Amino acid sequence: xxxxxxxPSTLPASLGERVTISCRASQSISNSLNWYQQKPDGTxxxxxxxxxxxxxxxxxxxxxxxxxxxxxxxxxxLESEDFAMYYCxxxxxxxxxxxxxxxxxxx
Amino acid sequence: QVQLQQSGAExxxxxxxxxxxxxASGYTFTSYDISWIKQTTGQGLEYIGYINTGSGGTYYNxxxxxxxxxxxxxxxxxxxxxxxxxxxEDTAVYYCARRSLFDYxxxxxxxxxxx
Numbered sequence: 144x145x146x147x148x149x150x151p152s153t154l155p156a157s158l159g160e161r162v163t164i165s166c167r168a169s170q171s172i173s174n175s176l177n178w179y180q181q182k183p184d185g186t187x188x189x190x191x192x193x194x195x196x197x198x199x200x201x202x203x204x205x206x207x208x209x210x211x212x213x214x215x216x217x218x219x220x221l222e223s224e225d226f227a228m229y230y231c232x233x234x235x236x237x238x239x240x241x242x243x244x245x246x247x248x249x250x
Numbered sequence: 251q252v253q254l255q256q257s258g259a260e261x262x263x264x265x266x267x268x269x270x271x272x273x274a275s276g277y278t279f280t281s282y283d284i285s286w287i288k289q290t291t292g293q294g295l296e297y298i299g300y301i302n303t304g305s306g307g308t309y310y311n312x313x314x315x316x317x318x319x320x321x322x323x324x325x326x327x328x329x330x331x332x333x334x335x336x337x338x339e340d341t342a343v344y345y346c347a348r349r350s351l352f353d354y355x356x357x358x359x360x361x362x363x364x365x
Contacts, residue, residue, distance in 0.1 A: 177351060185343060187355040198353075230295060232352060238311040239285075239352075241295035 145169050145233055149242030155250040160221050164245045166231035168212045175235035178207055178216045181228040181244075190229075191216060221247075252276040254284075254346050254356035261362050262336050269332040270359045272346030279327035280304040283349035286320065286331050289358070290342045300349045301329060336363045 146169040156162050166176065178191040189198050191207035194214060204219040218225055226249050231242040257271040272284060286298040299310035301320040308320050317340070319332040333340055341363045347355040 179352075185358040187345065187347075187358075189351075189353050189355075192351050192353070232295075234351065237309065238299075238313075239297045241287075241297070243294050 144238055145172060145236055145240050147231055147233055147240055147242040149229075149231055149245055151245060152243065153246045153248060155248050156221055157250045158221055158223065162218050162221060162247065164216045164229055164231075164247075166209075166214045166216070166242045168214070168233055171211045172233045172235035174210060175233055176207075176209065176214050177232045177234070178205075179230045179232065180225075181230065183227070218247075252348070252354045254348070254354055256344075256346060256356040256359045259360040259362070261364065263365055264337055264363055266336050267332055267334045268336065268361055269330055270344060270361070272329045272331075272356050274327045274329070274348075280324060284320075284322070284329040285347045285349045285352065286318065287345045287347060288314075288342045289345065298331070298344075303329065333361065336361075338363050 148167045150165045154162055174194040176194050177189055180188045180190055190201050190205050194209055195207045206217050208215055226247050229245045233240055253275045255273045260268045262268045280303045283300045283302050285300040288296045288298055297311050298314045298318050301308050301322050303322050306322055321330045343358045343360050345355050345358045
């Protein structure tokens with residue numbers, strides 16, 4: 144199975160700050176990577192798919208990039224509703240696997 | 251709008267089974283497969299498998315073979331997952347999601363296994 148290593152596991156940040164979350168795969172996943180936001184009530188929302196395509200309705204402050212084994216999610220200017228858990232998911236091979244998650248918390 | 255509505259929380263005894271549901275609305279049910287995902291504090295998110303909602307064909311992650319059984323009722327646009335021979339390690343939140351690059355997720359179902 145492909146391992147996804149997400150970092151950092153916890154990210155303290157301030158309102159208005161720019162942050163970046165990393166997701167590194169154990170082998171090339173050919174841009175087959177999505178990013179998700181999970182709120183404390185368990186609601187899961189797709190933010191980015193296929194590495195860099197922004198989900199409809201998701202604010203443009205979210206962006207994704209990467210290739211090969213290294214991918215990242217950036218949020219350009221944090222707003223209060225952005226403080227949540229974030230996960231990456233690879234769908235290049237079965238079984239699909241997830242990163243361990245990043246908790247974005249208010250500093 | 252697309253919605254995946256999952257059934258309510260379950261409390262089950264070790265050795266028993268539970269069957270949770272995922273009712274789809276807002277789209278043509280048989281046009282998208284349904285995937286299932288397990289979330290625990292210790293193991294994070296794990297992919298269980300998926301079911302082809304048209305044919306009923308299934309794929310299971312090797313880790314969940316014999317544990318999870320996926321079925322579908324096209325008449326009610328509902329997918330089901332039965333978890334058998336429950337142990338405390340099966341205590342988790344279980345999500346369904348559309349297999350289309352996991353675009354929409356259900357709200358999750360908490361399954362607690364305890365004597």
